[in-house]
Amino acid sequence: MSIQRTAAFPLLAGLALFSSAAAAEKYAVKAGTIVTRAGDDVTNGVIVIEGGKITAIGSADDVQIPWDAEVLDVPDLVAFPGFVEAHSNRGMDRANENIDVAAFLDIRDSIDPVNFYFEDSLRWGVTTINVQQGNNCVIGGQGMVVRPVAMTVEEMLVKPGAGVKMSASPKSGNSRATQAQALRRAFSDLRAYLEDLVEEKRQGFDYARREALYQGRDLEGERAKGRAMGGGAWKVEGLELVPRGEIDEKQEPLLDIVEGRVPVFFYCEAPMDVRIAVEVARDNGFLANTVLVLGASCWKAADEVAAAGRPVVLDSNLVHRERDPVTGEEQETFVPGVFQGKGVKFALQSANQSSESLWFQAAMCVGYGMSREDALAAVTTSAAEILGLGDRVGSLEVGHDGDVVLFSGDPLSVTSFVEYVVLGGDLVYERAKDVRAKHLLEGLEPPNTAPASAEGEAAGEAGEEGAEKKDEEDDTEGDQR
């Protein structure tokens, strides 16, 4: 194995795995097996990455490595595209704001690049993460797709405008009826607001423009033009009279949603929420952009979900259990199997502990009878397609992002480790340098634990030496006691 490295310095204790070396223009990975997730696996394969994108992939006989490429030569390892987390609300400051409709908030203001969650994601091979706001909202803020590296949000960014979170399940304090009303009212308020805006413009009132200038909003270029309203469900006639920049900053994100410019991640905790979510989305013209994020019990509404024709992101709890309170009989349902049977495209989420990451969820699906192909799709290619990134991540193909994870064995095996992660042609993770991985595996000097005593420590020194120590210790122990 040969790696040519430029300077890498540890940034914080435990974060020594990030390299801030200058991006290698050309990078090549030589692995014993390449799982492309786009056709057959390749044995003794090579992946060439240039400018952050894969430019060649194939067997070592067929692919030429540029002479000036940095090479990661790991014939014992398995190359894999990197797991895609289709929905997550970890890695940021509090998941939700208190107000009902917060579509104007952007998650880029609350993502914490040094949050432990991102470091852990690399450790478990998750390389693309859709960070969205939490479920405790009516309409939450705007999310973004990130990769778990770098010290700034901008460097982490994969795709901005990745979607807005909504919830059909009640925000705390609401009943379901109130929640549904709040959802509907948000859009009817938008419509009324826009109609008033058009009316004011027709009557020559200047208020909206003065308000926009006062708030320092941008009224140049595209923002200075009015545009007829897009969207399929309802329209406001005359909106082209109103420059976009004059639309209130709190209402504009909702307009983007109705016009179908932004994806929506709609959370449904219970089966009854699916109807509300589909109805609100359909009535306001954004069902075609909606991804349903489902709680475990929503398998009962699988027919409704299938009829809506939209993909779903499933809860991290894969097996839904219900107990009859009278007979005590238990019923278990393997949730992903239900949606697979109805032909619904689905992605999986990891649970909170890092050891129940996406590899584990996919492995559990295989255990419950899903084919390996389908289980892997739910954490790679399907998830990527759901995020609109099917041409960039989720599989190793020419033209895709140079994101490669090297496993010590089968990615779905409990005994496999992530040994290296290459993101965009940069080596960003090496297990040999991962201090926390050493803590976890070997208990090597974790902070805040009692130091070992000299007598107690040395493992494997049983026998004579042990007996000698015992004699010594007996004397001193007697005194101490």
Place this chain on the structure above:
Amino acid sequence: MIVLALLALAAPAQRGADLVVHADRLYAAPGTVIEDGVVALAGEKIATIARGAPDSGGSDVIHVAAITAGMIDASGRVTPGQLAVEQSREVTPNVAVAVGLDVYDVGWARHLESGVTTVFVAPDSYNVIGGFGIVLKTGGPESIEARTLRADAAVCGAIGGRPSSGNSPASGTPRMKSRRPTTRMGVEWEWRKAFYDAEASERVPERAFPGSDVLRAVLRGEHALVVEAWTTQDIRTAVFLKEEMEREGLGDLRLVIDAGAEAWKEPQLLVRTGTPVVLPPFGDGRVGPERAFHAWNTAKLLRDAGLDVALSSHGAESPATTLGMQAGYAMRGGLSFDEALAAVTTTPARLLGVADRVGTVEAGKDADLVLWSGTPFEPSSRVLGVVLDGELVVDELPD
């Protein structure tokens, strides 16, 4: 494919014809794999094991990818918590946790579904010495007594902060918990006082107390002493206690450390006393109420040092924390498959004194089998069926 499983807790499973089970790989014992293995049962026992696909004459033949013996959880906690611990005193060696157990608790079914057929249940660590733990099957007849394998295998206790948590010095209006010990030091004092008083009570009857006869039996080695000790200092205290009893001539404790999460720290102490260790579930570093650091390679480290290691779920119930998954995590930490299999079958069987009945797939032993959909202990494998005392009590086999 929808998988629906109806688990009636008390309904009798398939009866009638004796089962014959065939597997691509029959893991009869650690180190013994039989390709194309066939197990034939007779009543509650294993009748024969053989190699070669069976001819389908008579009994139904179940086919799966792999079979292991029913797993043994060396520290399962299916108790109603505090209600199973007699807390009027801190030292209650005469009490048996068995009396406080509920045969209808859903926890038994959870263990059973995950492939655990035998479990050791200790009283929760609210007392310094909580009393007798019990080894029992996780299914079968509807009574704790009928399921019991051994009621006197071990006396259990705890060292650390747990027994004293909740106690406070008397002030204002005293409550039941206004008492000592309130610290680790007090817990240790209770341990030593209990043993010294118990030993002395032979000569000085006034120093006897309820359970002192039990402790004298423990000092003679008639029962094992299972001590829950999560952290380095608590494991150290437990080992020093054993050595003190020996040194002062009170007796030889058959010490077993339960929940020894930090046993990786000072293995030499355990090696010189030959103390077996039961490990709690692996996690992400800090585990348990004491936030002890549980390194993933603990099982391998202790095995390499020659110690007996058993794994446990310690009452955890999620799919990621089953006993089978613990074996998988132990393999991630470096154990071989056979060592991991031993840690959930033969080693706990031996430690609990029930190796004559359970732990391996052998003619004459109890018919306790786990039927796997793939390689055992991998999350991509699943427990498709469990045979307990000859009955197929868990059936998720594809039709």
